[in-house]
Amino acid sequence: MRALVVCGIVCFAAGLAVAGLPGLRDFLPQLLAGAVVTIEITIGGCAVAVAAALVAAMAKMYGPAPLRWLAVAYIELFRGTSALVQLFWLFYVLPHFGVLLEPMTVGIVALGLNVGAYGAEVVRGAVNAVPRGQWEATVALNMTRAQALRRVILPQAFVAMIPPWGNLFIELLKATALVSLITISDLAFRAQQLNQITFETVKIFTIVLLIYLAISSVITVGMRALEERAARGIGRGRA
Amino acid sequence: MTESPAPETSQPMVRFERVTKRYGSLVVLDELDLDIARNEKVAIIGPSGSGKTTVLRMLMTLEKIDGGVIHVDGEPLTHMERNGQLVRANESHLRRMRGKIGMVFQHFNLFPHMTSLGNCIEAPMRVLGLSRREAEDRARELLEMVGLRDKMGHYPSQMSGGQQQRVAIARALAMRPKVMLFDEVTSALDPELVGEVLNVIRRLGEEHDLTMLMVTHQMGFAREFADRVCFFYEGKIAEQGAPAELLGNPKEERTRQFLSAVLEAS
Ligand SMILES: Nc1ncnc2c1ncn2[C@@H]1O[C@H](COP(=O)(O)OP(=O)(O)OP(=O)(O)O)[C@@H](O)[C@H]1O
Ligand SMILES: [Mg+2]
Numbered sequence: 001m002r003a004l005v006v007c008g009i010v011c012f013a014a015g016l017a018v019a020g021l022p023g024l025r026d027f028l029p030q031l032l033a034g035a036v037v038t039i040e041i042t043i044g045g046c047a048v049a050v051a052a053a054l055v056a057a058m059a060k061m062y063g064p065a066p067l068r069w070l071a072v073a074y075i076e077l078f079r080g081t082s083a084l085v086q087l088f089w090l091f092y093v094l095p096h097f098g099v100l101l102e103p104m105t106v107g108i109v110a111l112g113l114n115v116g117a118y119g120a121e122v123v124r125g126a127v128n129a130v131p132r133g134q135w136e137a138t139v140a141l142n143m144t145r146a147q148a149l150r151r152v153i154l155p156q157a158f159v160a161m162i163p164p165w166g167n168l169f170i171e172l173l174k175a176t177a178l179v180s181l182i183t184i185s186d187l188a189f190r191a192q193q194l195n196q197i198t199f200e201t202v203k204i205f206t207i208v209l210l211i212y213l214a215i216s217s218v219i220t221v222g223m224r225a226l227e228e229r230a231a232r233g234i235g236r237g238r239a
Numbered sequence: 240m241t242e243s244p245a246p247e248t249s250q251p252m253v254r255f256e257r258v259t260k261r262y263g264s265l266v267v268l269d270e271l272d273l274d275i276a277r278n279e280k281v282a283i284i285g286p287s288g289s290g291k292t293t294v295l296r297m298l299m300t301l302e303k304i305d306g307g308v309i310h311v312d313g314e315p316l317t318h319m320e321r322n323g324q325l326v327r328a329n330e331s332h333l334r335r336m337r338g339k340i341g342m343v344f345q346h347f348n349l350f351p352h353m354t355s356l357g358n359c360i361e362a363p364m365r366v367l368g369l370s371r372r373e374a375e376d377r378a379r380e381l382l383e384m385v386g387l388r389d390k391m392g393h394y395p396s397q398m399s400g401g402q403q404q405r406v407a408i409a410r411a412l413a414m415r416p417k418v419m420l421f422d423e424v425t426s427a428l429d430p431e432l433v434g435e436v437l438n439v440i441r442r443l444g445e446e447h448d449l450t451m452l453m454v455t456h457q458m459g460f461a462r463e464f465a466d467r468v469c470f471f472y473e474g475k476i477a478e479q480g481a482p483a484e485l486l487g488n489p490k491e492e493r494t495r496q497f498l499s500a501v502l503e504a505s
Contacts, residue, residue, distance in 0.1 A: 137348035140299055141362035141414060142337045151361060155352050233352060 024203060027194045031204070034190030035211050041107050041176045041186065042215065046169050048112020053119030061124060062145060071120070078117035083175050086110045091182045107179035115172045122164045126157035159230045166223035170216045187211060250313045252277045252418060252450040253298065259306030260293055260474075267293050269474040270307065280444055280451045282461035282482070285471030286497055291454040294471075295420040298452070299342045300333055312339055312417060338366075341416035345423045347403045349395040355382060355406040356391040359413045367414065374413070381409035385439045401432030405439055412443070419443070421453035433457070440464070458501060462486050470494045 052074075059071035078086065087110040094101065101109070130153050138148035180189030191208045195201055253275040260268040267290045275281050283291045296302045297309060300317060308325065309316040318325040319332045328336070350358050359378035363369045369377070382391055385405035395403050404424055411419065421440065425433040437460050444451060444464060455461055461468055462482040469479040470491070478491045489495050 131348075133344060133346055133348035134350070136299075136301055136344065137350070139301060139337070140340075140342040140344075140411065142334055142366045143362055144334075144366075147365050151365065152350055156350075 024207070027198065027200070027204065028207070030190050030194055031187065031207055031211065034185055034187035035215070037104075037185060038173070038176050038187040038212075039215060041104070041111065041179060041184075042169070042173045044104075044108035045111040045115065045172045045176070048108055049115040049119050049168065049172060050165070052113055052116030053123050056116065056120035057123035057127065058149070060120065061127065062149075074113075075117045075120050078114050083111065083114045084178050084181070086114055087178055087182055103179070103182050103184045106182060107176070107184055111172055111175050111179070114175070115168050118171075119165065119168055122161055122168065123157070126160040127153055129160055130156045155233075159227065162223055162227040162230060166220060169219050169223070173212070173216055173219065249277065251275055251310075252279070252312060253452070254310040255294075255307065256310065257307035258297065258304060258309055260290070260297060260302060261305050267474050268297070271475065273469070273476065275450060275452065278448055278450055279467065280465045281453070282465035282468045283452065283454045283471060284456070284458070284461065284468060284497070284501075285477075286500075289471040290474040291471050292422055295342065295422050295452060295454060298418070298420060299340055300337055311336055338414070339417045340420065341411035341414055341418070342420040343404070343407050343411055343422070343424045345426050347395070347400070347407045347427075349403055349407055349410070351395050354392050354394055355387060355398070355409075358395075358406055359410045362410075363413050377413055378409065381412050382406070384442070385409050386435070399432060400428045401435045404428065404436050408436075408439055408443070412447075416449075418450045418452070421451065421455070423454050423456065425455070425457060437464075456501065458486055458498070458505075470497065472497075 056071045056074055059067040060075065063071065087106065090101065090106045090110045091103065127149075134152055134156065135148060138152050143151070176186055177188035179186050180192070185193075187208060191204050195204050198204070251274040253273070255271050255273040257270040257272060258268055259266065259270055271290075271294070273294075283294065285291050293302060297304060298311070298316070304317050308318055314336065315325060315328070316336050317328050317333065319328045320326075349355075350361065353361060356375065356378055359381060360369075360371065360374035363374040363377060364371060367374075379388075379391065382388060385408055387402060387405055387409070390398060390402060390406075393402075395406070398406070408424075424440075425436050428436065437457065440451075440453070441460075441464060443449060453461075453465075465482050467479060468482045468485045469476050470485065470489075470493075471477065472493050478485060478489060478494045485494065486498065489498060
């Protein structure tokens with residue numbers, strides 16, 4: 001709820017800034033168009049990150065040896081190198097191997113895989129934090145490991161995963177600024193472009209700052225709400 | 240009451256044959272031999288660390304076996320015969336064998352994100368392939384039997400320990416096991432809740448064809464309920480026999496010491 005208040009203040013401040021700065025209406029549409037791209041990449045990237053993290057964590061923990069190795073390689077590779085290099089690699093190097101991807105696709109996949117590598121460890125930690133007795137109960141009930149994971153372990157791990165995932169989503173949002181380096185007109189790119197034309201540096205970058213803050217506030221509030229719902233679903237917080 | 244000796248043709252329901260379990264250099268079960276007849280109720284007692292829980296966990300396949308063989312219902316539990324040799328069982332054999340056994344844990348281990356009904360229908364639906372209706376009918380009957388008719392929609396966090404443990408018993412029974420394992424199922428409960436759980440177990444024994452193994456510190460319950468009491472000491476059965484005999488007139492000094500220590504504590 002505190003986040004909600006923060007969000008409100010941010011929007012209010014943003015409104016004030018817009019109203020108080022003459023000439024701003026001229027470049028606000030451009031910035032908002034950039035913001036839409038940024039939001040698209042954030043949403044797509046988050047989806048890729050969650051999927052990659054789940055698959056990698058499950059493979060690393062329960063997969064047969066080759067899959068396990070693949071998962072470890074993925075996690076180490078993407079955690080151990082910079083997101084920018086990963087972006088460049090997918091964008092400039094893959095075409096040499098005949099794989100040509102849309103810039104948007106590259107942005108979403110690269111950032112998603114980057115954050116997914118961290119997310120895999122979040123998933124693993126949350127799964128390991130589920131009490132051993134829960135696993136033992138599934139064995140005593142003759143469930144398969146897949147059934148145990150899907151029906152018993154992951155739903156419980158889910159609650160513990162939400163706050164760290166909130167942080168990762170915000171990391172991803174911030175990293176989207178990198179895609180301006182592979183020809184995508186995101187918020188950061190538009191800002192720079194406008195700045196070069198209008199030299200309204202203070203106004204432009206203040207607005208940009210506020211827009212990023214607004215988006216991350218939405219993520220924070222959303223994840224907080226999700227966490228509350230999930231905690232209720234698990235039978236806690238009811239008593 | 241003691242059962243008359245089983246005829247030679249009937250196999251024991253559970254047979255431990257020189258079963259050994261080690262953790263590192265610590266020998267927890269030392270070439271244990273133990274036969275349990277069909278429908279027999281066996282109470283396992285003994286000091287902390289004597290291997291009581293380990294016996295149940297090995298039967299539930301929660302622990303690997305380091306030596307010997309366990310037979311359940313005439314078949315090796317964690318081994319299977321191939322070309323006249325015993326080899327380590329594959330997953331499908333293990334799952335078939337696990338289907339014969341149910342276990343109730345000291346700390347209940349209910350699924351916290353499911354209601355008591357949900358806890359009881361999960362495995363019957365997914366493992367046994369029952370329809371939701373069939374599973375719910377079965378679960379309702381069992382929850383009613385354990386006296387929780389009005390708690391079917393409650394989550395574990397909304398119930399007392401005694402109620403949770405009774406749900407756990409119903410959940411295990413819903414899989415229709417032949418052997419039920421109880422590991423100190425009243426130890427985590429407040430004293431006033433012990434009775435309701437023991438009553439359920441008592442009724443189970445009377446109304447169902449079940450082989451029951453229970454680790455317990457409730458000597459009074461063991462005496463009235465069990466057909467046989469096994470006293471464990473350092474991974475072996477130091478003494479066993481009819482409850483009245485073993486609890487009333489133990490032959491071994493170690494048994495006597497243990498029993499008087501338990502008496503003093505309670
Ligand atoms: N996972 C494990 N790793 C190492 N040692 C273990 C493990 N589990 C059990 N042990 C040891 O094995 C021995 C037997 O344990 P077990 O749990 O069977 O005892 P118990 O008779 O049930 O005792 P209690 O009355 O305290 O429950 C103990 O010494 C215990 O410390
Ligand atoms: Mg024990």
